[in-house]
Amino acid sequence: MSLPEVVQVMSVMLGLAVAQQSAEHLAGARDRLLFLPRLILALVLVSGWQQAWVTWALFAYGVVLLHRFDGPYNGGSDKMTLLITACLSAYHLAPDTRWQEMAMAYLAVQLVLSYFVSGYIKIIKAEWRSGEALCDVFRFSAYPVSERLRGWAERPGVLWLMSWAVMGFEVLFPLSLLHPAALIGALVVAGTFHLANACLFGLNRFFWIWLCAYPSLIWFQDRVLG
Amino acid sequence: MIAKTISLLLPALLPSWRFFKTVAASPRVELRVDAGDWQEARPIPERVGLARMARRLVWNPRRNEQLYMVSLSERLAEDGRDHARAELERLVRAGLTGGERFQFRLVFLQREGTQIVKFIDYESPVLPVAEHVS
Numbered sequence: 259m260s261l262p263e264v265v266q267v268m269s270v271m272l273g274l275a276v277a278q279q280s281a282e283h284l285a286g287a288r289d290r291l292l293f294l295p296r297l298i299l300a301l302v303l304v305s306g307w308q309q310a311w312v313t314w315a316l317f318a319y320g321v322v323l324l325h326r327f328d329g330p331y332n333g334g335s336d337k338m339t340l341l342i343t344a345c346l347s348a349y350h351l352a353p354d355t356r357w358q359e360m361a362m363a364y365l366a367v368q369l370v371l372s373y374f375v376s377g378y379i380k381i382i383k384a385e386w387r388s389g390e391a392l393c394d395v396f397r398f399s400a401y402p403v404s405e406r407l408r409g410w411a412e413r414p415g416v417l418w419l420m421s422w423a424v425m426g427f428e429v430l431f432p433l434s435l436l437h438p439a440a441l442i443g444a445l446v447v448a449g450t451f452h453l454a455n456a457c458l459f460g461l462n463r464f465f466w467i468w469l470c471a472y473p474s475l476i477w478f479q480d481r482v483l484g
Numbered sequence: 485m486i487a488k489t490i491s492l493l494l495p496a497l498l499p500s501w502r503f504f505k506t507v508a509a510s511p512r513v514e515l516r517v518d519a520g521d522w523q524e525a526r527p528i529p530e531r532v533g534l535a536r537m538a539r540r541l542v543w544n545p546r547r548n549e550q551l552y553m554v555s556l557s558e559r560l561a562e563d564g565r566d567h568a569r570a571e572l573e574r575l576v577r578a579g580l581t582g583g584e585r586f587q588f589r590l591v592f593l594q595r596e597g598t599q600i601v602k603f604i605d606y607e608s609p610v611l612p613v614a615e616h617v618s
Contacts, residue, residue: 282545288574324492328567329559331552334503340496368499375501383506394507398593398600400554403540403547406531457537460547 261358264477265349266306269313271470272342273303276316279332279339279463292326295319310350317343335463341368342470359481366478369471370432373448377428386425389418401459424451441479445472509594511557511605515576517583517613525576525588526550549575557590561605573611585610 259267280297283289296319303312320340323331330336348361380386385394396402397411410417427447434444449472452465513525526549532540540547553575560568576588589607593600 278542282543282548285545286549286578320496321489321493324496325489327552327571328565329492329555330496331555332548333551333555334499334501337496337499340493341499344497368501372499372501376503379502379505385506391504391507394595395504398595399507399510400512400550402528403537404529404532453541456541460540460544460551462541462544463548465541 259473259477259480261355261362261477261481264362264473265346267473268342268470269306269309269346270304271473272316272339272346273300275463275466275470276300276339277304278466279335289326292323296323313343313346313350317347332463335461335467338372338464338467338471341365342467345474362474363478363481365471365474369468369475370435372468373428373431377425377431380421381425381429386421389414389421392417392421401461403458403460407458427451435475435479435483438476438479438484441476445475507595509592509603511554511561512591512593513553513557513572513576513588514591515580515586515588517580517586519585522589525579526553561590561592569608573608577611577613577615580613583613586613587611 277297277300280293280300283293284297296316299312299316299319303309303316317340320336320343323336324340330340342365345361345365348364349358352358352361380391383391385391393411393414396408396417402408402410427444431444431448434440449465449469452461452468456462456465514522515525516522526546528550553572556568556572556575559565560572572588576586580586587608587610590605591602592605593602595601
């Protein structure tokens with residue numbers, strides 16, 4: 259895919275993800291007026307009309323929301339939403355192709371870091387290597403979506419295996435850049451990981467927004483090593 | 485305003501990506517109405533079936549509000565932010581269905597050796613259920 263095609267695909271995906279996020283806020287009366295214009299902007303982004311202006315407007319909107327919620331409303335998923343919007347905004351502002359590529363490469367590198375750093379900071383901790391940390395996530399953290407899921411804390415063997423599967427995948431993720439087929443495989447596994455997090459921990463917004471960044475990495479791999 | 489914007493924006497543009505570095509003390513928001521018993525403000529359900537999990541992929545406002553309350557609790561415990569306190573008060577009040585006065589508190593669960601212990605980090609004053617009644 260050429261860079262303009264990648265940006266086109268990512269813009270549509272970002273528009274859909276932001277529309278999903280915004281629509282959820284329409285359920286509550288207080289923020290309805292704040293999120294309705296964002297929903298409309300997201301749908302306009304999907305349509306492709308005035309793509310640059312709409313992307314810039316969504317970035318500005320992201321800053322307004324940071325002030326409204328005194329930080330991200332939804333932690334890492336809001337940060338990734340803003341990062342993708344910022345990189346697409348920079349792409350549209352860039353004076354030439356080289357700077358456009360830099361904007362997309364920055365996003366691709368951050369995506370790789372999102373897995374590698376997350377795996378690295380776990381694997382250096384004894385409680386993660388022993389599986390105890392993941393047991394604690396299920397036992398008493400606020401993340402499991404149901405009480406029944408807390409029962410998984412009583413299966414330390416399974417959680418030890420899951421801990422190593424997640425940490426191993428995350429720290430080895432950068433190696434997938436060495437071959438296009440390996441990268442596609444790694445992205446399928448990563449998407450499945452986010453899907454599991456959405457089901458078990460209710461992190462549905464992470465699933466959609468991380469998928470939005472994947473085309474940048476496919477382009478980056480091809481541009482740098484292809 | 486500019487300094488605040490930069491401080492809010494930087495973690496998104498230069499993210500640390502340190503998800504679950506440690507499993508820290510985990511907050512729960514509890515409330516009581518008219519000096520009754522304390523109960524969790526947004527309890528999780530006993531079970532969530534596959535169909536509901538699938539539906540939540542695209543429509544999950546209550547769960548995301550719960551996660552926002554977790555963030556607010558951590559912010560309030562960390563540096564006593566007024567914004568976090570006011571937002572928690574608003575969200576707890578919005579979930580009430582009756583009574584005249586209520587209180588909320590932040591309870592944290594954390595591991596100490598082999599035990600999971602519970603401690604209270606913050607307790608609100610008694611507040612009116614109706615927003616504009618003093």
